Amino acid sequence: MKALQGVEGRLEWLQQPTLACDVGEIRIKVAAAGLNRADLLQRAGLYPPPPGASETLGLECAGVVSEVGAGCDWQVGDRVCALLAGGGMADEVVVDGRHALPVPDGMSLQEAAALPEVYATAWLNLFQLAALKPGEKVLLHAGASGVGSAAIQLCKAFGNPCWVSVGSAERLAHCEALGAQGGVLRSEDLQALRDFGPFDVILDPVGGQYVGLNLELLARDGRWVNIGLMGGRTAELDLALVLGKRIQLIGSTLRNRDELFKAELLQALRQHVWPLFTEGRLSAQLQGSFAAKDAEQAFEVLASNQVNGKLVLVIDPSLV
Structure with missing residues (x-):
């Protein structure tokens, strides 16, 4: 063959x-x-x-x-x-x-x-590992990706408002058309995500450079599921925030x-x-x-x- x-x-x-x-x-x-x-x-x-x-x-x-x-x-x-x-x-x-x-x-x-790959990834990480409950708020980094597009639709279907970070205004419009509440362009101001948070669950394929941002944006008892390392494999982690907010950091592969x-x-x-x-x-x-x-x-x-x-x-x- x-x-x-x-x-x-x-x-x-x-x-x-x-x-x-x-x-x-x-x-x-x-x-x-x-x-x-x-x-x-x-x-x-x-x-x-x-x-x-x-x-x-x-x-x-x-x-x-x-x-x-x-x-x-x-x-x-x-x-x-x-x-x-x-x-x-x-x-x-x-x-x-x-x-x-x-x-x-x-x-x-x-x-x-x-x-199969994107819906299995989105379902596993949001609904099984992060145990997403109806009404909880979600942040999806790389929201216009295959996994992001699947995750937005699942969030809408199961009653979870979600926001995204993306690379362009056109990609943000794509996400909003699928059901995202809104989001930001990563080239402009990721800190603007604070206006939409805090978030109960963050699905993150970026890693490294987003560590500090994710800790800041998560709500108490928030779950941060890391599924990729597009932004690097190392970062400094403020454990006081992890403890104080009772954050769960979940590393996940499929x-x-x-x-x-x-x-x-x-x-x-x-x-x-x-x-x-x-x-x-x-x-x-x-x-x-x-x-x-x-x-x-x-x-x-x-x-x-x-x-x-x-x-x-x-x-x-x-x-x-």
Whole structure:
């Protein structure tokens, strides 16, 4: 099969052996795969896959089930999207059947490829780890990103007013159209977020340079979930504020979680989140798609930090 890998900082489509489909697994003929910042980091050699995971890029995909291992409830021909530790940007992928979800009614495979990673990340960190309660206020840094766009919609759906920090007025308008109450431009005055706070939960993919700001903006008993290090990995932490406000600092990753954890997370998504797509309360927020031959261009666009929502790579145009 053909698979996309990062080789010395560049992208190459390589021929890889076909994997066996074992007990509890399904084989998916991939229609499209979502792009994530993790793919940029892996291409650059900065984020290797977990032990045992595929070296092929792609943490999510959508397609059609072509083979079903014993013990799976899926059927050949089912339209699914899947959360992966790697391997989505390939002609086919073999995945634990519990890590796949049905494509929501009325949604294309192209759109569905943009769902699993960002909605799993947003749900896990806001509603499971931070235990967000209805009415609590949320701050989303990088609010126009794929995760941010998903998080805004989830906050609106579950009764949580949210605000964002973003890179441009156009991206702020995107967030407000999705349901954010407002926000600030990071290039102007992040301190203006004080006008909207304090916040009960902050979802932060930036880290380093936002540490002091987050501590200041959090309410008493606030939860700060750090999911990335775009702003650096080190910072000085005022522990007096942590103690005085009883702040919980939660470090969170998803890719290296074990199979059972991911299965339970996907089951929660299927129960609590997936019905909202059918009801029209959530959407994929797909900004654009690229043909497989244009993978380098797709990665360049993602790296520009100008994407509102998600990009996908179309692997098999006959399926989408």
